[in-house]
Structures are given as structure tokens and as C-alpha cells.
Amino acid sequence: xxxxxxxxxFSASHRLHAAALSEAExxxxxxxxxxxxxxxxxxxxxxxxxxxxxxxxxxxxxxxxLDRLAEKVVIRAFDHRNLNTEVAAFxxxxxxxxxxxxxxxxxxxxxxTSEFPGPWPVLEKIRIAETERNIFEIxx
Amino acid sequence: xxxxxxxDFSASHVCRNPALSDQQNLEIYGxxxxxxxxxxxxxxxxxxxxxPDPVTxxxxxxxxxxxxxxxxxxxxxDHRFLNYEAPPFxxxxxxxxxxxxxxxxRLQPALDGRLAAVRVYETExxxxxxxxxxR
Numbered sequence: 001x002x003x004x005x006x007x008x009x010f011s012a013s014h015r016l017h018a019a020a021l022s023e024a025e026x027x028x029x030x031x032x033x034x035x036x037x038x039x040x041x042x043x044x045x046x047x048x049x050x051x052x053x054x055x056x057x058x059x060x061x062x063x064x065x066l067d068r069l070a071e072k073v074v075i076r077a078f079d080h081r082n083l084n085t086e087v088a089a090f091x092x093x094x095x096x097x098x099x100x101x102x103x104x105x106x107x108x109x110x111x112x113t114s115e116f117p118g119p120w121p122v123l124e125k126i127r128i129a130e131t132e133r134n135i136f137e138i139x140x
Numbered sequence: 141x142x143x144x145x146x147x148d149f150s151a152s153h154v155c156r157n158p159a160l161s162d163q164q165n166l167e168i169y170g171x172x173x174x175x176x177x178x179x180x181x182x183x184x185x186x187x188x189x190x191x192p193d194p195v196t197x198x199x200x201x202x203x204x205x206x207x208x209x210x211x212x213x214x215x216x217x218d219h220r221f222l223n224y225e226a227p228p229f230x231x232x233x234x235x236x237x238x239x240x241x242x243x244x245x246r247l248q249p250a251l252d253g254r255l256a257a258v259r260v261y262e263t264e265x266x267x268x269x270x271x272x273x274x275r
Contacts, residue, residue: 001274002237007265053241053275056157057168058233063266064170 002060003124005048008070010079013040014095017084038082043097044129045074045104051121061121069115073107097130101138104128109140142256143199144187147209149218151226152179153234177221180262184213184243189256200254212246236262240270248272 015038016030026034033039047070051060081087083095089103105126112123125139155172156165165173172178186209190199220226222234232238240260248255261267 001271002240003269003271004237005267005269053237056159058155058157058235058238059168060237060268062168 001050002053003048003050004061004063004066004121005046006063006066006070008045008047008075009042010045010075011040011042012078012081012083013038014083014090014100015039016094016096018094019092038084041130043078043100045070046127047108048124048126049121050124061116065115069108069111073111074104077107097128097134097136101126101128101136105138105140141191141199142187142189143202144185145202145205145209146183146185147206147214148181148183149214150179150181151217151220151222152177153222153229154178155233155235157233177223182217182239183261184209185257185259185261186243186247186255187257187259188251188254190254200251205251208247208250212250213243216246236260236266236268237270240268241275244270244272 014033015035016033017026017036018029021029047066049061049066053060077087078100083090083100087095087103090099093099105123108123108126123140125137127135127137129135153172154175154177155169156175157168160168162173186205188200188205192199217226222229222239224230226234228242229238232242239262240258243260244255244258247258255272257269257271259267259269
């Protein structure tokens with residue numbers, strides 16, 4: 001088995017604000033991230049898939065198929081967007097990078113068979129860096 | 141404990157399976173199938189696992205590891221055209237996956253059973269990991 005990882009970049013703005021908390025509680029909890037006008041990040045996303053090496057092609061995954069999938073369900077949806085106002089999933093859900101990671105995983109899973117109809121490769125995990133210093137990883 | 145050492149080399153390659161037509165190769169490998177070849181700055185991260193030796197405090201002698209990596213990986217692949225100069229890639233397609241498998245096979249006998257993972261970066265944005273076992 002081989003793990004193949006592809007890295008993607010997108011830039012987006014967000015505001016962290018939990019509807020269930022008061023204005024003051026939000027300011028205390030999220031600090032600068034609660035700024036009502038929002039702020040942005042250059043996100044770096046790593047998508048890892050796993051599979052056996054096909055003896056004919058020498059490949060465990062076609063990176064171009066993964067690129068098409070990521071472009072369709074992640075980059076096009078999030079790049080140069082305001083996550084709170086332009087992405088339906090974050091209307092009622094705080095766009096922390098934890099929740100963003102879950103949303104990305106959900107989108108990749110949902111569209112997976114459109115590019116990978118066979119049993120392999122399988123989606124293994126994603127890793128998303130909000131900044132170079134804050135990194136989140138979700139395994140399936 | 142895991143320890144990782146990184147080395148790099150630059151090489152050219154063509155991804156093409158001679159059993160397939162030009163059109164099929166283009167569909168599978170895209171620009172990588174260009175028959176004239178193209179190059180990458182590859183980086184290899186080699187991870188060993190073990191407990192530090194009670195006397196030396198080391199999982200593995202890093203000087204020795206450096207020599208092994210240079211001898212078995214860098215000198216063999218650096219500034220080579222993989223398909224023409226670095227067997228088995230005269231008959232095995234030099235995809236990043238196959239490079240990881242080959243680097244594992246070249247290193248494994250020299251690392252006292254400590255090899256845990258080989259990661260090969262073809263570019264900063266595309267890399268593969270092999271942890272041994274079934275391919």
C-alpha cells in the first residue's frame with residue numbers, strides 16, 4: 001500500500017462567532033478572530049489517499065483525478081470566498097478550521113466516486129493548515 | 141521513537157508504459173508522458189523507528205545514516221535520467237510510487253531493521269509514503 005498526498009492552496013475570509021454565545025463571550029473566546037468584519041487566511045490543504053500500486057501504471061492514484069475533484073468540490077467553493085456568507089455549511093456553523101476540515105472531508109467523500117469509481121484508492125485523511133503555525137488533521 | 145532524515149536529488153524521467161499506446165500513455169500520465177523527459181527536484185524523507193541506545197543516546201548513528209543515504213540514494217539518482225541510467229527504471233515506470241518502493245528496497249538491508257517509512261516528494265505539492273509490506 002502506498003499513500004499519495006497532494007497539496008492545494010486556497011485563500012478565504014471568515015469570522016469566528018458562535019450564535020449561542022453572547023457578544024462578550026464571543027470576544028473573549030475567539031479574540032481577534034471575532035472581528036465583525038472578518039479576516040483571511042492562505043489555507044494549505046493536504047489530501048491523502050491510500051491504495052495498492054497498479055502494476056500496469058506504477059501508480060496508486062491518478063493525481064490529475066484528485067486535482068479535478070479538489071478543484072470541483074473544494075477550491076471552486078472556497079477560494080477567494082467569505083466562508084460565513086458564501087458557503088451554506090457555515091451559515092449556522094462556526095467556520096473554525098476544525099469545522100472547515102470536516103466540511104472538506106464531507107465534500108470529498110460525497111463526490112469521491114465521480115473520479116474514483118473503483119475500490120481504490122480510498123480517501124485516508126486530510127490535513128489543513130490555517131497558517132503555518134496552526135495545523136489540523138482529520139483521519140477517516 | 142521516530143527519527144527522520146531528509147536528502148534530495150534532481151533527476152529527469154518519462155512516465156510511459158511501452159505496452160500501451162501513445163494516446164493511452166498521454167491519458168494516464170499527462171505531461172509526464174512527454175517522450176523527451178522532464179525533471180524534478182526530488183526530496184526523500186527516511187524515517188527510522190527504535191529506542192535510543194542507552195550508551196550513545198541515539199536511535200541510529202546519523203553520520204552513518206547520511207553515508208547510507210548518499211551512497212544508496214543520492215549518488216545513484218542525482219543528475220540522472222532515471223529511465224536510461226538508473227535500473228530498474230529502464231523497465232519499471234518511474235512514478236513517484238515506484239521510486240518510493242525502489243528506495244525502500246535499496247535502503248532496507250542497510251538499516252538494521254529500523255526502516256519505518258520512506259516519503260518521496262516529486263514536487264512540494266505531490267508526495268507519497270511507503271511503510272513497507274504489501275505494495
